[in-house]
Amino acid sequence: MRLMITSLFALSATPAFAAKGPFFSLSNTDFVVSIAFLIFIGILLYYKVPALVGGMLDKRAEGIKSELDQAKALREEAQSLLASYERKQKEVQEQANRIVASAKEEATNAAATAKDDIAKSITRRLAAAEEQIASAQAGAIKAVRDEAIVVAVGAAKDVMAKQMDAKSAGALIDDAIATVAEKLH
Numbered sequence: 001m002r003l004m005i006t007s008l009f010a011l012s013a014t015p016a017f018a019a020k021g022p023f024f025s026l027s028n029t030d031f032v033v034s035i036a037f038l039i040f041i042g043i044l045l046y047y048k049v050p051a052l053v054g055g056m057l058d059k060r061a062e063g064i065k066s067e068l069d070q071a072k073a074l075r076e077e078a079q080s081l082l083a084s085y086e087r088k089q090k091e092v093q094e095q096a097n098r099i100v101a102s103a104k105e106e107a108t109n110a111a112a113t114a115k116d117d118i119a120k121s122i123t124r125r126l127a128a129a130e131e132q133i134a135s136a137q138a139g140a141i142k143a144v145r146d147e148a149i150v151v152a153v154g155a156a157k158d159v160m161a162k163q164m165d166a167k168s169a170g171a172l173i174d175d176a177i178a179t180v181a182e183k184l185h
Helices: 002-012 029-046 049-163 166-184
Strands: none
Touching: 029 049
């Protein structure tokens, strides 16, 4: 129906109706062209060219629609991937922040432990140094006493040797033997 209305409008608007003389004559070129045009249109309709063109356009429209659907699917997939990567990036950033905070805390703890260890080491070394000083002092005092004793014994020996004769030496030996005998029994 649509085809008939279109062809009626096409024929009614032709310049052939405006020409002078008999229209339905083979000498009228407008009539011959109109007949050729109608035959051409008829051939196109006979071979269903409009349906083929419409089918091709429909296929093209379906192809474009499928490409648009694919593009929408790809866009949605890309958006989901982008969102996923953004979430992963945030998670990685949070993890990095936690690692940095943990490292700072460990460094602070290690520094505090090192300070405590150094303080304990210094205390131990000071105590060891004080012990060495006290030991050296005691050793020096003992050495001085020992030397004083040696000097005193030597001086006493010299004094006694000068004052003692043979008779008093024998009496001292007898007294010493008697004292030892009393103490042993």
